[in-house]
Amino acid sequence: MTLGASGAGVLRGAWPAWLGLVDRTASPWLLLPMDDGQSDHLKAYGVTFRVLQRGGRAEWFLNHRGGSFLVPGDQATIRDAALAGVSSEPVSEGLLIDLRAQLKQGNTDAVPLEKPPKVAVYAPPNASPWDDAVTMVLNYAGIEFDKVWDAEVGSQGLKKYDWLHLHHEDFTGQYSKFFLNYSGAPWLAEMVKQNQRVAKALGYPNVPAEKKAVANEIRAFVERGGFLFAMCTATETLDLALAATGVDIAAAYADGTPIDPEAARKLDWSHALAFRDAQLELSPNVPAFSDIDGHQVNSLDRRQPLGAFKLFNFSATIDPVPTMLVQNHRDVIPDFYGLTTSFNKRTLKSSVTILADEPGAPWAKYIHGELGQGTWTFYGGHDPEDPQHQIGDPPTDLSLHPHSPGYRLILNNVLFPAAKKRELKT
């Protein structure tokens, strides 16, 4: 039975009306389907996350009904699902045995989810909550997170977190090269002032130097076993900053000295997470960082049109991590721009796992890899439901996109660190 189905809500004895929606006596478990039968895919992740927060256990049924979740059928969960408008189906012990038998056949598996990850979002203190797809979807799903920025990262503040998200930060310290199009804009002046203030307070000569140090702290976080998820321009510039240790890749307006003309040759890609042998954009007048991005949205002569990207299919038992990351009710998703929209396959290290790409195009959209004890995932683009995102656009209202397959990929990343460690085979 699905919440909101006709006939539901009938008062049954002394139970509250919302408990009348499921047969309490026969349903110790609830299945949150994640196929087209789900009424709010994004909030289903929040319901599952809160089960873990309450100390409960859940399971992720990979490749079963769009990557469904099995959660306890207790009052708190039923109430939470009802409030969130998340469809749930009662599962008896008998039905669960049948389900498990089904999961043993075909490319499916059940992954136990045990501990809710402690989530941190890297964002300046005055960032608008609507300016970052991850913040938006975490808020919408009701998943708790802390905001951290350079001071916290610099003082080893990342140690208490399991999961870190980066969005459109420019780790080359060039303010996303916004100087070209937005010079004089008050918000840019404020951004510059704030970054310079923090760099000075942390004892760095300039913003690019400070951002490189932050990038290295983030790398160390992953190496220690952290889960890193990055979107938009944070993906490309994090790796550029890591590869540019000791090399000046920032324009004169950012650090007072021009870019080293030999910078591209001097980059050490062994420090980078995902990319190699990329060509650095040496001109401060071109609003792009390198040829890592396949779409080059702000370069009129290089800009590529948007297509659609396709999620890869992995073996649920052999590759549970990539499988978790691509759980979705759609496998072809419309593309969306960001300052970095996609990743040229030519610039990817051979160890990188491509999770999604545009068939026939030379770029990947969604990639994953490991470093030390941890993992990282990069997802190109800014906002999955605002394909042409421009500065100043109205915020995306996710209650109008509760089934967004693009946003689901973000939430897959939030939940997969909760998976029991022994299951992480790759």
Added chain:
Amino acid sequence: MMSSTRWRVPFPVPRSLLPLLTVLVPALLSAQDPLSRAFDLERRGSFAQAAEIYRGVLQKEPGEVTALLGLERSLTPINRLPELLPVVRAAIVANPSAAPVYSIGLRAYAAANLLDSLPHLVDLWARAAPGDESPFREWAASALQRRDRPMARRAYQMGRERLGKPDALAAELAQLATAEEDWPAAAHEWVGAVRQLQGYRSSATTALAMAPAAARPVILASLAMEGGPDAARIGVDLRARWGDPVGAFETLLGILPKPLPQQLDVLQAFLELTRLQSSPTYLLAQARTLEALADRWTNPPQRARFRLDAARAYATAGQPDPARRVLGQIAADPASGPAVAAGATTTLIELLVGDGKADEAAGQLEKYRSTVAVDDYLRLRRAVALRWAQSGAVARAEQMLQSDSTIEALAVRGRIRLYAGDLKGASDCWREAGPFAGTREEATDRSIWLALLQPIQPDTLVSFGLALQLLDRGDTLKAAQSFERIAAGLPPTGGGADLHLLAGRLQAAAGQVAEAERLFRTAVVKEMPGTAAAALLELGRLQLATERRAEATRTLEEMILDYPTSALVPQARRLLDQSRNAVPRI
């Protein structure tokens, strides 16, 4: 294009000659002049081959502008523009007076990133074409293509100095300042541009109108400092766009040009601005502009038409006195045609009905019956009848509608029955009238009342009719109190809960938060799940509107959990998301 027409055979070709033609045509093509051949190759996308032919032509004639342009076109798509540089240098030597040569040169040097060479090239061009703004405009354009705004500004300012004209390149500098949100500079330059060419006014207003609210006073002050009619006109247009059309109109009257035709042009342009919105302020400005046009117009029928439109705009803006004054002018003007007179009569009667002067309206309607269209006559009769019923003269109202057999009349009759407290009669009339009588809003309104009447057991409730009369006369608070009294006398499941909800909504609309909350809570009756869910939703909305998020959250959660099958649950979830900042509050 040129070659395809040149080689079209203007007569039917015998089949026997086709083999011969296949041999001859390529030969003829090769005999074609080189520029046409290169152009053909360009069209086919063979840019490298085309470039070679253009280069060959330029070796013989270095100053040949067509070939130079062709070479630029061909080299651009294959990213070989820097190859143009030696050719351009030769062209300048050979043809130093040709402006296109310099223009191509600027683009080629910029593409090759030889930015230091640009000022020299611009200097050469400026010497070859004294007084021409193009060298500086092209230089700035190449800088803007690289998003180098400081260099573009330098180019424009150098042009201004070299040309010795303080307003030179004003439109370009204005656009630059607008892009940089330097609003005082933008205002100054736009005024200069408009002084040079009046056609820039619309661009100036559109560009400056985009300024954020905080920058608007700065722009208006800058325009005031500029002085002169052009700056004043821009200021007037901006004020009209920024929500002060009446103030803008008053300023406009003071700066109208002397010649009458120009006055009319200016007023008509302003009239269009007042039509951008339909709020009472804009309608008032519209009415005053129409009146001003009528006062200046010499053609009597058009003058009367302007006055009629002005009267209607005044009436819609809620300004009955000036509307009546203008209608009086129409009546006094013997040149007003019959159509205008009929329109004036209709507007006047609408005004009288709006003022509650139903008797006078009825008298006027009968007096001018022959001049008013039949449909308008019937519509006005229904309006008069409704007004009578609102003031308690139900029998008179019903009598007036006796001869009207339209479904609109049936719908009005239902409302009149309700004013009389005849709940069953009202329901019967409305069901008979169906959903298509009157406007969509009227039909929706009838559906809401029908749903409200449904659970009420008595067929007649005079107090209900009196409460509705109060409501329709605009006395919301008294109406709310009356409906609450009626609700108290009815069982909760027999209309009591619904009327408490209605009374709560009226109190909320009147800003009586505490009263509204009390009534919404009273309307939450478990046995009436539809009403209870709606009351909780209204309560949650009210709590959220008064920034009591925690209370709103509790109320909305109660609503969703207690009434999960209510059609209002999605609305409650959305409000809940807003209350915890999970979605933007727009």
